[in-house]
Amino acid sequence: METISKIELWADTHHPKWIDFIRMALGLFILYKGIMFIANTSALMEMMSNSDLQFFNLALAHYVAFAHLVGGFMIAVGLLTRFAIIFQIPILLGAVLFININQGFLSVSNNLEFELSLTVLILLVVFMIYGSGKFSLDHWMKNHPNW
Numbered sequence: 001m002e003t004i005s006k007i008e009l010w011a012d013t014h015h016p017k018w019i020d021f022i023r024m025a026l027g028l029f030i031l032y033k034g035i036m037f038i039a040n041t042s043a044l045m046e047m048m049s050n051s052d053l054q055f056f057n058l059a060l061a062h063y064v065a066f067a068h069l070v071g072g073f074m075i076a077v078g079l080l081t082r083f084a085i086i087f088q089i090p091i092l093l094g095a096v097l098f099i100n101i102n103q104g105f106l107s108v109s110n111n112l113e114f115e116l117s118l119t120v121l122i123l124l125v126v127f128m129i130y131g132s133g134k135f136s137l138d139h140w141m142k143n144h145p146n147w
Contacts, residue, residue: 008131015133017133019133023078024077024078024135026123026124028072030076030120031068031069031072031073032072034065034066034067034068034069034072037064041061041065067087067091068088068091070084078135078137078139085127088124089121096117099117
């Protein structure tokens with residue numbers, strides 16, 4: 001627990017302000033992907049059709065869409081950022097390791113989905129360490145405890 005506190009303290013003291021705009025863009029992108037999953041549920045189900053457990057696929061599709069919608073918004077505004085990222089990382093790990101890796105790196109058929117998923121996963125890990133930053137609701141609520 002002490003190590004986590006040290007990492008948090010280091011990240012808070014070494015947090016450049018420009019990285020907050022990357023966090024906001026990442027959150028908006030994840031929110032956009034959640035909207036796209038809801039708009040095109042059949043494509044999401046097709047990506048996860050390797051399993052014979054149809055109920056599991058349906059539940060997983062709902063989890064992915066809900067986590068992307070709520071988590072993307074929370075990451076974009078900087079509200080409980082690390083908590084929201086905890087729910088995003090398993091989704092992106094699944095996308096990188098199980099769904100997009102089968103199509104290959106820089107293949108023509110997947111429209112750079114693997115590279116995009118890997119980039120989002122790396123950014124999520126970065127913001128898991130750095131946190132939400134100064135341009136966030138977390139920072140505002142910390143400075144205004146009686147709002």
